[in-house]
Amino acid sequence: MDMSIIQPEWKIEKIEIATLTGERARSAGSNGRIGDHGKSCSVRIARITIDGETGFGSTGLLTESMAEAVVGMRLADLFDQNGKVLEPYRIPLEYPILDWLGRRQNAPVYKLIADSNRVSPLVVPCYDTSLYFDDLHLQNDRDAVALMKEEAAQGMSKGHRNFKIKVGRGGRHMPLWEGTKRDIAIIHGIAEVAGPEGRIMIDANNAYNLNLTKEVLAAAADVNLYWIEEAFHEDDALYADLKAWLRERGQSVHIADGEGLASPHLVNWAKNGLVDVLQYDIIYPGFTHWLELGAQLDQMGLRSAPHCYGNAYGIYALGHIAAAIRNFEFVEYDDITIQGMDASAYRVENGLFHVPDKAGFGLDFDEELFAGQVLANGWSR
Incomplete structure (x- = not known):
């Protein structure tokens, strides 16, 4: 990703976590290992606020202490020089960050990462x-x-x-x-x-x-x-x-x-x-x-x-x-x-x-x- 789109003044202002629930169109049965998967589903979502705007994305392994450490950081400092999210922030925050960038650029994420x-x-x-x-x-x-x-x-x-x-x-x-x-x-x-x-x-x-x-x-x-x-x-x-x-x-x-x-x-x-x-x-x-x-x-x-x-x-x-x-x-x-x-x-x-x-x-x-x-x-x- 082109790092020139990330402004040096952009900072992480707020991180919120919530679990959203839903269901499959049809209940899923067993597989070769485990029993019924059922119909209910949930997804853990982070909402990130940067420069007054928000982005949403799936998150895993994000703790409250990590969020406290990240809030106040410059967005640019979460990326390497090649425009890749740094390892410590990937699973916890890459999806809301990339969604935010796409929203700010008014472009789908796929246009940020590919020709x-x-x-x-x-x-x-x-x-x-x-x-x-x-x-x-x-x-x-x-x-x-x-x-x-x-x-x-x-x-x-x-x-x-x-x-x-x-x-x-x-x-x-x-x-x-x-x-x-x-x-x-x-x-x-x-x-x-x-x-x-x-x-x-x-x-x-x-x-x-x-x-x-x-x-x-x-x-x-x-x-x-x-x-x-x-x-x-x-x-x-x-x-x-x-x-x-x-x-x-x-x-x-x-x-x-x-x-x-x-x-x-x-x-x-x-x-x-x-x-x-x-x-x-x-x-x-x-x-x-x-x-x-x-x-x-x-x-x-x-x-x-x-x-x-x-x-x-x-x-x-x-x-x-x-x-x-x-x-x-x-x-x-x-x-x-x-x-x-x-x-x-x-x-x-x-x-x-x-x-x-x-x-x-x-x-x-x-x-x-x-x-x-x-x-x-x-x-x-």
């Missing part, structure tokens, strides 16, 4: 990430497939064409082979809904092992399967085996990983050709981290697909970071409505996420509702 001639208008591929284990109460696979196909059809009606399917039912919630057979049947059912142009991703949340992964991939060879995500806990020997097996079969399925407590060796394994798509979270380690990592991955011809599930603010941040990463894959879209956060300027259409040419991160916040939530569940410094 605007290349990205305007900004339209990014996306996928529906809502297909969880919503079928566990059903006794037979036919009914389970019918239910999951109906959920995929709901996504189609909302503009989606690409889908990520949670798999790994046999890892915890069903007997091993019965759960695996159901995974396979549901993959085929949702592929029917998506059609030949729709891309299908599957995510096992580490519930498979190497041989189960091969069984599922072999059974889904006739599906437009784009990647398998978190098939098993990251292991370079197992990934090397899986890569060789896929090459021998001529099956072009990408290996994706990086969510959660990922191995610290994952980026190096990707550099060595064992992993194709990196998926660290857009909130932790965050936006600025992804600006740096995405540039490295682009140089190596690797793909970036930042993870975002459960944080409604992160969905929209993904659209902006896409402008700065050449090999960006998809916005992970979780249909969430947060009270007091208006995202109506964004839209999903024909499998594409349309990012508005609107100041900051393009989200409007109900100032009065936010102030009430600061008093109810937050704090101010």
Whole structure:
């Protein structure tokens, strides 16, 4: 980012924290690791005031003592000479800071971080990430497939064409082979809904092992399967085996990983050709981290697909970071409505996420509702 847009007199005047609540369009069931995710969602938001104007953004790890230390600092001192937010302030404050800068410049964040001639208008591929284990109460696979196909059809009606399917039912919630057979049947059912142009991703949340992964991939060879995500806990020997097996079969399925407590060796394994798509979270380690990592991955011809599930603010941040990463894959879209956060300027259409040419991160916040939530569940410094 061009540091010349930051005036030396701009100082942090106030930081307020509040938790805003909302819900998904449809309750989300289990995945290969944990039980029902439910319908309720929340997002922790910071409102930052600089030069009498405000910006809003998701925040994590921001303590009251850190806020006290930051208030009064020059905005310019939170950045390095290359226009990147300094490490100590990234996860706590990068989103409200970047939103504020966008609002002050009357420009979307994506135009602050990337070549605007290349990205305007900004339209990014996306996928529906809502297909969880919503079928566990059903006794037979036919009914389970019918239910999951109906959920995929709901996504189609909302503009989606690409889908990520949670798999790994046999890892915890069903007997091993019965759960695996159901995974396979549901993959085929949702592929029917998506059609030949729709891309299908599957995510096992580490519930498979190497041989189960091969069984599922072999059974889904006739599906437009784009990647398998978190098939098993990251292991370079197992990934090397899986890569060789896929090459021998001529099956072009990408290996994706990086969510959660990922191995610290994952980026190096990707550099060595064992992993194709990196998926660290857009909130932790965050936006600025992804600006740096995405540039490295682009140089190596690797793909970036930042993870975002459960944080409604992160969905929209993904659209902006896409402008700065050449090999960006998809916005992970979780249909969430947060009270007091208006995202109506964004839209999903024909499998594409349309990012508005609107100041900051393009989200409007109900100032009065936010102030009430600061008093109810937050704090101010």
